[in-house]
Amino acid sequence: MTIEDYLKTKNKPTETKTKTIRKSIINRTLITTCIVLSILVICNISEKFTTYINKYVFETNYNFAKINAIYKKYMLELNPKKEKPNVPVSKNDNLNYYEKKDYLDGVELSIDENYNVTMLESGLIVYIGEKEGYGNCIVVQQSNGIDVTYGNVKTGDIKIYDYIEKGKIIGTASKKLYITFASDGEYLDYKTYIK
Numbered sequence: 001m002t003i004e005d006y007l008k009t010k011n012k013p014t015e016t017k018t019k020t021i022r023k024s025i026i027n028r029t030l031i032t033t034c035i036v037l038s039i040l041v042i043c044n045i046s047e048k049f050t051t052y053i054n055k056y057v058f059e060t061n062y063n064f065a066k067i068n069a070i071y072k073k074y075m076l077e078l079n080p081k082k083e084k085p086n087v088p089v090s091k092n093d094n095l096n097y098y099e100k101k102d103y104l105d106g107v108e109l110s111i112d113e114n115y116n117v118t119m120l121e122s123g124l125i126v127y128i129g130e131k132e133g134y135g136n137c138i139v140v141q142q143s144n145g146i147d148v149t150y151g152n153v154k155t156g157d158i159k160i161y162d163y164i165e166k167g168k169i170i171g172t173a174s175k176k177l178y179i180t181f182a183s184d185g186e187y188l189d190y191k192t193y194i195k
Contacts, residue, residue: 064124069122106181114174115177124141125159126141135178136155146182148179148180151180152177181193
């Protein structure tokens, strides 16, 4: 056997590899199908199990920002290749404003031109876009369970589902900044969070 013949046979996929891959795919498909069918049969037989599934899968509101914080704390070191968003840090993580007044479901703050909007608490960006009455908004699900909407904000270098730390700059606003606080779909009094 020459070197060329050896290299041709070495680089050529063998039937054994192909059969192994096919068997693996078929096995995974069969296992998944069996699990799904078993769950469906149990749901059909047991009303208690159906109630359990409905409660914990469809009706429970999970705080993914808290889950993400736990993941970052304990698991991120295991995956060092994961890119972190390139978000600048503010020197002052407090809100600096001249005047505050009630506005729709939250507060309107009078601020400087090109004011750097910083995260009040660490959290997960869950929405970036327009909201009626608030202009361009960033909605953050904070790790403490509070959803904060920052309105009238030009977004910085952030994307949906980025986890941003407290004090990091998420965008800029000019003259007016709107903020609302909500938990479980209910708006909260901003005076608790903004002094």
